[in-house]
Amino acid sequence: MKPNPAGSSPEACRAAGQAPQQKTQATPMQAPRQKVLVTGGGGYLGFSLGSSLAKSGTSVILLDLRRPQWKLSPGTEFIQADVRDEEALYRAFEGVDCVFHVASYGMSGVEKLQKEQIESINVGGTKLVINVCVRRRVPRLIYTSTVNVVFGGKPIEQGDEDSVPYFPLEKHMDHYSRTKAIADQLTLMANGTPLPGGGTLRTCVLRPPGIYGPEEQRHLPRVASHIKKRLFMFRFGDRGTQMNWVHVHNLVQAHVLAAEALTVAKGYVASGQAYYINDGESVNLFEWMAPLFEKLGYSQPWIQVPTSWVYLTAAVMEYVHLALRPICSVQPLLTRSEVRSVAVTHTFQIAKARAQLGYAPDKFRFADVVEEYVRSTSRRSRGSTARTLLRLLLGLLLLLGLLALALHLVGLQPSNV
Numbered sequence: 001m002k003p004n005p006a007g008s009s010p011e012a013c014r015a016a017g018q019a020p021q022q023k024t025q026a027t028p029m030q031a032p033r034q035k036v037l038v039t040g041g042g043g044y045l046g047f048s049l050g051s052s053l054a055k056s057g058t059s060v061i062l063l064d065l066r067r068p069q070w071k072l073s074p075g076t077e078f079i080q081a082d083v084r085d086e087e088a089l090y091r092a093f094e095g096v097d098c099v100f101h102v103a104s105y106g107m108s109g110v111e112k113l114q115k116e117q118i119e120s121i122n123v124g125g126t127k128l129v130i131n132v133c134v135r136r137r138v139p140r141l142i143y144t145s146t147v148n149v150v151f152g153g154k155p156i157e158q159g160d161e162d163s164v165p166y167f168p169l170e171k172h173m174d175h176y177s178r179t180k181a182i183a184d185q186l187t188l189m190a191n192g193t194p195l196p197g198g199g200t201l202r203t204c205v206l207r208p209p210g211i212y213g214p215e216e217q218r219h220l221p222r223v224a225s226h227i228k229k230r231l232f233m234f235r236f237g238d239r240g241t242q243m244n245w246v247h248v249h250n251l252v253q254a255h256v257l258a259a260e261a262l263t264v265a266k267g268y269v270a271s272g273q274a275y276y277i278n279d280g281e282s283v284n285l286f287e288w289m290a291p292l293f294e295k296l297g298y299s300q301p302w303i304q305v306p307t308s309w310v311y312l313t314a315a316v317m318e319y320v321h322l323a324l325r326p327i328c329s330v331q332p333l334l335t336r337s338e339v340r341s342v343a344v345t346h347t348f349q350i351a352k353a354r355a356q357l358g359y360a361p362d363k364f365r366f367a368d369v370v371e372e373y374v375r376s377t378s379r380r381s382r383g384s385t386a387r388t389l390l391r392l393l394l395g396l397l398l399l400l401g402l403l404a405l406a407l408h409l410v411g412l413q414p415s416n417v
């Protein structure tokens with residue numbers, strides 16, 4: 001597509017993925033602030049991405065079902081909405097230049113087994129996001145996918161975007177991965193959709209492995225709580241099994257670069273492309289997690305058990321969860337797909353992201369993240385111990401007060417007793 005001639009309408013420029021030129025006389029060359037929308041902007045990655053973009057002067061809408069637990073940065077606005085609500089999306093997408101579709105459901109824990117919810121959010125929500133991008137003439141859409149769209153339990157060593165095909169949909173062990181794979185394909189298929197009134201929708205997908213970083217809520221606290229309950233005395237899988245991780249800061253960087261790479265300035269290089277994004281290192285999970293055991297003061301898992309046993313136990317836990325669901329919620333310690341993720345090597349190259357997006361991951365140490373986590377939880381638990389003592393003291397005073405009142409009412413002054 002050719003760049004728009006000077007003087008094009010802001011809408012036409014937006015549709016072409018360019019920053020429109022202002023018509024005002026005072027600052028004719030100054031581009032207005034970019035406006036982006038992040039679905040799942042209340043979650044860990046979405047919020048980090050939105051905050052980082054806002055810091056660089058972009059106007060950001062964080063759209064999510066739940067409010068972020070962190071304070072909003074200046075330049076961000078929160079809209080509480082469901083990605084399955086087309087009209088709410090239509091209202092929120094007004095004047096938006098670029099959408100980051102980060103919202104998803106069913107990644108880990110008990111969510112993983114809520115099939116209908118996963119399907120309606122991950123697939124239904126993505127269809128609506130694409131539709132509304134077209135209706136609102138949003139020219140750029142970046143989808144946060146996952147390596148699970150190609151990994152289904154068969155080893156992958158240093159996979160790249162061309163040589164590893166999607167894992168067959170019907171063979172996926174879990175609904176999350178299957179629905180993420182459908183959404184990943186829907187997003188790429190939408191690339192090149194003409195926008196009403198001119199312009200084209202350009203899309204790309206980023207496929208990260210597990211995300212870690214400061215204040216991460218999904219993996220680290222869950223693993224830490226299992227360690228504290230001494231449920232992680234066992235290790236399984238081969239010591240040579242490897243996987244990748246990505247620090248949230250690096251993943252944010254990749255999203256920002258991907259959005260730029262869907263503009264004319266970057267020759268629309270990311271248009272219709274998928275990218276694996278990770279820290280550029282492959283690690284064994286148990287070795288990588290060693291600082292967590294160490295900092296929490298527990299010994300490393302030392303009992304090696306066959307993976308087949310762990311897999312069987314995970315299957316039983318999943319069935320027990322499903323059977324008891326109408327009565328109570330029994331959270332499986334691990335699901336079968338999580339066992340596979342730990343026990344089967346799946347590593348990916350980031351050469352394409354480096355070459356096309358200019359992605360250059362910074363170096364981070366998991367040990368630093370763990371240190372920060374341990375510090376903040378011990379602060380919180382010290383705070384909660386102090387609160388508990390204060391509550392006990394207040395309760396005691398109230399009890400004494402009530403006792404004194406009761407004695408007074410029956411005419412027995414404490415001094416007379």
Ligand SMILES: NC(=O)c1ccc[n+]([C@@H]2O[C@H](COP(=O)([O-])OP(=O)(O)OC[C@H]3O[C@@H](n4cnc5c(N)ncnc54)[C@H](O)[C@@H]3O)[C@@H](O)[C@H]2O)c1
Pocket residue numbers: 039040041042043044045046063064065066081082083084101102103104105107121125144145146147180208209210211212218
């Ligand atoms: N966390 C990981 O390790 C990991 C690994 C690979 C890929 N991913 C992908 O990265 C993305 C972000 O992950 P995260 O760790 O920040 O997850 P997160 O759970 O912190 O954030 C997801 C957000 O989506 C929101 N959401 C769910 N359903 C919604 C709906 N119907 N409407 C609006 N919002 C809804 C949730 O409320 C949540 O805030 C997801 O797409 C996930 O699939 C994550």
